[in-house]
Amino acid sequence: MLIGVLLAISWLVLLIRYPGRALPISLGALLGLALVGSWLLWEEHRERSRLARLELRLEFQPAHCPADRPLQVYLHNGSDVPLRSLRWEIAAYTSGSDLNLARRGVRGSHYQAPEALKPGESWQSCLPLPELRPGYRPATLRFRAEALEGRFAD
Numbered sequence: 001m002l003i004g005v006l007l008a009i010s011w012l013v014l015l016i017r018y019p020g021r022a023l024p025i026s027l028g029a030l031l032g033l034a035l036v037g038s039w040l041l042w043e044e045h046r047e048r049s050r051l052a053r054l055e056l057r058l059e060f061q062p063a064h065c066p067a068d069r070p071l072q073v074y075l076h077n078g079s080d081v082p083l084r085s086l087r088w089e090i091a092a093y094t095s096g097s098d099l100n101l102a103r104r105g106v107r108g109s110h111y112q113a114p115e116a117l118k119p120g121e122s123w124q125s126c127l128p129l130p131e132l133r134p135g136y137r138p139a140t141l142r143f144r145a146e147a148l149e150g151r152f153a154d
Helices: 002-017 019-052
Strands: 054-060 071-077 083-093 109-117 122-127 142-152
Touching (some): 002 019, 019 142, 054 083, 054 142
Antiparallel strands (some): 083 109, 083 142
């Protein structure tokens, strides 16, 4: 932080003392920072739009999954590029409530396959249930994937 303050003070001194030379250099630096910032915003927007085109459903299906992994996951890649990996947090809600009943911070749920999930393809698996608050049965809850983080092939 001290280095940043020293750089800012030095820049101001140079700008006041030598405005003819420091002003064009400062404008060039600001233009470079603006270009890098706009590129980062564009990349973030592109990533968010790709994640929005994924369909990820979580359902409690003890009849279709093993007893130790009763949560069925269905992932469909609706984006235009292959999906390499995807991580998410599992949230559990009762109908009509926005209180997450699953323990936060558990990020063990993910999609990672030897091959990327091509556009239009689907993937299914079974996962263990997250740790729930006491007094709630999994059959009465809606499960949802939140905090998606994905890597796409470019």
